[in-house]
Amino acid sequence: MRSSPAKLVMFGLAIALVIAFILSPFASSSPDGLERVAEDHGFIQKGSSAPTWANSPFTEYETPGVEGGVSTGLAGVLGTLAAFAVGVGIARLMSGRNGSGEKGGGA
Amino acid sequence: MHIPDGFVSPAINLATGVVSTGAVGLSVARANRRLETLQVPLLGVTAAFIFAAQMINFPVAAGTSGHFMGALLAALLLGPGPGLIVMVVVLVLQAFLFADGGVTALGTNVFNMGLIAGWLGYGLFRVLNALMPSTRSSYLVAVGVSAWASVLLASVAASFELALSGTVPLKFVLPAMAGVHTLIGVGEGLITVAALSMVISARPDMVTSYRLAVQLSHTSEESV
Numbered sequence: 001m002r003s004s005p006a007k008l009v010m011f012g013l014a015i016a017l018v019i020a021f022i023l024s025p026f027a028s029s030s031p032d033g034l035e036r037v038a039e040d041h042g043f044i045q046k047g048s049s050a051p052t053w054a055n056s057p058f059t060e061y062e063t064p065g066v067e068g069g070v071s072t073g074l075a076g077v078l079g080t081l082a083a084f085a086v087g088v089g090i091a092r093l094m095s096g097r098n099g100s101g102e103k104g105g106g107a
Numbered sequence: 108m109h110i111p112d113g114f115v116s117p118a119i120n121l122a123t124g125v126v127s128t129g130a131v132g133l134s135v136a137r138a139n140r141r142l143e144t145l146q147v148p149l150l151g152v153t154a155a156f157i158f159a160a161q162m163i164n165f166p167v168a169a170g171t172s173g174h175f176m177g178a179l180l181a182a183l184l185l186g187p188g189p190g191l192i193v194m195v196v197v198l199v200l201q202a203f204l205f206a207d208g209g210v211t212a213l214g215t216n217v218f219n220m221g222l223i224a225g226w227l228g229y230g231l232f233r234v235l236n237a238l239m240p241s242t243r244s245s246y247l248v249a250v251g252v253s254a255w256a257s258v259l260l261a262s263v264a265a266s267f268e269l270a271l272s273g274t275v276p277l278k279f280v281l282p283a284m285a286g287v288h289t290l291i292g293v294g295e296g297l298i299t300v301a302a303l304s305m306v307i308s309a310r311p312d313m314v315t316s317y318r319l320a321v322q323l324s325h326t327s328e329e330s331v
Binding site for chain 2: 006008013015017019023028032036042046047052057060082083084085087090092094096
């Protein structure tokens with residue numbers, strides 16, 4: 001009944017990509033808990049002054065130059081892949097095992 | 108609960124930033140000795156899943172939404188140190204690429220969502236788990252309760268930071284934040300339990316906290 005680690009990783013990544021691409025355009029656009037409290041208690045404007053970093057390419061989780069739900073889905077997919085790549089990269093560096101793949105871990 | 112620039116004072120951001128940096132340094136140093144080969148891809152998948160799941164805001168009350176945080180899930184899957192690294196990866200990408208959470212508030216967001224939710228939540232899980240029988244179902248109960256509490260604890264921390272920054276009085280922000288995050292935490296508990304149940308069904312030996320909880324002998328026979 002055990003799945004190989006490679007299978008589990010591929011399955012997990014597939015689930016993450018489906019969530020990011022298919023579900024994200026349907027996410028609630030209501031303010032989140034903190035934003036709601038900030039609106040109710042009158043400090044939301046403190047956050048709307050110029051951000052210190054204004055170069056985010058995917059502000060509001062939209063892909064520049066792409067319209068509609070696909071814009072959010074695409075931004076989600078790119079962010080998910082980036083999180084995976086950066087996570088694996090950092091984990092490899094931390095574990096001190098650069099590029100030692102599992103033998104026989106074929107998909 | 109991503110705090111944007113401007114909500115929290117520079118002094119608070121500095122203080123939380125120093126604590127967060129120290130905790131991350133400690134985690135990296137320990138991971139150097141402890142991270143297992145199997146955990147390398149698992150860390151990447153956990154970061155990917157948390158990033159994706161955090162995009163899905165679900166409605167919790169009229170005109171208010173919440174989303175999954177994932178700090179406790181990461182700590183339970185990988186251990187508290189690597190779990191914190193996962194949260195840092197997600198929060199840094201969100202701040203720099205998606206303008207979600209302020210860059211100056213990064214230390215505060217890592218403190219709230221990585222350390223308070225992740226580490227304090229994990230500590231609570233260990234206590235609850237120790238008080239219950241070593242079974243899969245009691246493990247999952249401890250997971251659900253501490254996932255719920257992790258979100259609530261992070262919202263309490265955020266309330267204190269906002270109050271100490273002079274942004275809003277504690278007597279207003281604390282009940283408001285705790286109230287809404289009591290609801291959002293229910294979603295956190297459900298998603299964390301569902302995700303861990305799936306991974307445990309496939310590979311119980313790959314879940315660090317489950318191995319500890321039910322004393323699985325860590326013999327990874329490589330059956331494909």
